Amino acid sequence: MATTTPAGTELSREQLLTLYRDMITQRAVDTRGFQLNRQGKIGIAMGSEGHEAVQAGTGLAFERGKDLLYPYYRNTGLVLSCGFPLADLFRSQLARAGDTTGGRSIINHVTARALGIASISSIIAAQCTHAVGAAWAVKRGGATDRVVFCQFGEGATSQGEWHEALNFAAVHALPVLFLCENNEWAISTHISKQMRIPTVATRAAGYGMLGVTCDGFDPVAVYTTVRDARAHAASGRGPVLVESKCYRFLSHTTDDDDRTYRTRDEVAEHRPSDPVPVFERSLLERGVLAADEVKALKREIADLVNRTTDEIEAEPYPAAETLYGNTYAGPDDAWLT
Numbered sequence: 001m002a003t004t005t006p007a008g009t010e011l012s013r014e015q016l017l018t019l020y021r022d023m024i025t026q027r028a029v030d031t032r033g034f035q036l037n038r039q040g041k042i043g044i045a046m047g048s049e050g051h052e053a054v055q056a057g058t059g060l061a062f063e064r065g066k067d068l069l070y071p072y073y074r075n076t077g078l079v080l081s082c083g084f085p086l087a088d089l090f091r092s093q094l095a096r097a098g099d100t101t102g103g104r105s106i107i108n109h110v111t112a113r114a115l116g117i118a119s120i121s122s123i124i125a126a127q128c129t130h131a132v133g134a135a136w137a138v139k140r141g142g143a144t145d146r147v148v149f150c151q152f153g154e155g156a157t158s159q160g161e162w163h164e165a166l167n168f169a170a171v172h173a174l175p176v177l178f179l180c181e182n183n184e185w186a187i188s189t190h191i192s193k194q195m196r197i198p199t200v201a202t203r204a205a206g207y208g209m210l211g212v213t214c215d216g217f218d219p220v221a222v223y224t225t226v227r228d229a230r231a232h233a234a235s236g237r238g239p240v241l242v243e244s245k246c247y248r249f250l251s252h253t254t255d256d257d258d259r260t261y262r263t264r265d266e267v268a269e270h271r272p273s274d275p276v277p278v279f280e281r282s283l284l285e286r287g288v289l290a291a292d293e294v295k296a297l298k299r300e301i302a303d304l305v306n307r308t309t310d311e312i313e314a315e316p317y318p319a320a321e322t323l324y325g326n327t328y329a330g331p332d333d334a335w336l337t
Contacts, residue, residue, distance in 0.1 A: 026077030057222025155186025216246030
């Protein structure tokens with residue numbers, strides 16, 4: 001297992017700005033989701049505060065038009081950085097008729113076949129075997145320079161499907177990246193109660209694959225790590241297990257009260273590592289951005305999120321007569337005949 005500590009000098013100003021924009025967009029969308037839930041407009045919200053660097057960095061390494069993404073439920077920022085339209089994200093959250101799933105999926109379960117973004121499975125770790133199946137198809141089809149990204153939290157590594165997926169991928173040297181967003185908490189279960197080792201990536205050796213870990217609070221470190229891992233998998237050298245260590249600052253969802261299983265002091269201890277203000281300070285100190293540019297960009301993102309929310313809220317809900325549709329092949333009224 002390798003630990004990566006890449007330097008940010010490798011990235012262009014454009015790439016750094018893309019990372020920053022994606023991070024503040026992710027946080028703004030997350031904040032809006034919690035607001036909409038408290039207003040009674042959506043049933044549940046699932047924040048990713050603390051994961052912004054992981055998802056922006058991974059999204060920058062994702063090759064649009066080539067790669068496939070098998071996300072998990074906390075990947076709002078990642079799907080956006082991989083090209084998923086913001087308006088469609090809010091259509092999904094607000095269950096509008098124009099949603100790609102007809103307004104029927106639980107929060108964050110988006111899909112976009114044209115963008116290579118697969119449907120999310122609600123079953124923990126099920127996307128791992130799905131991703132391996134896709135990677136198997138990619139390899140058998142003879143495609144080159146095409147990789148499957150498989151996202152999950154460290155809690156998924158306690159599921160049998162996760163182990164089966166890694167083993168099959170390693171045996172067949174499949175072009176798949178297993179990307180763990182380790183935030184230390186599987187809902188209310190701390191990582192110390194799940195495994196005797198502190199680092200998920202060390203498990204890669206047991207399957208005969210490369211395992212690497214990086215600072216999940218640093219978007220540049222995540223990007224360069226995932227970029228290099230992608231090159232490894234795309235070259236036919238087999239899968240890679242990448243672990244980005246981060247932290248979940250909010251409750252698991254709006255239906256969860258994290259005060260029942262961790263103290264406010266613990267959360268406060270991690271706050272200095274908050275990736276959004278830390279990366280922002282780095283860009284200011286290095287002269288990549290000026291203070292007025294930061295302020296203008298934040299205002300732009302806030303206006304975009306506000307405007308998009310208003311536009312989608314004005315759209316209609318699915319018609320009542322479509323309630324039983326998309327269940328069986330045939331007419332929507334199958335249950336009424």
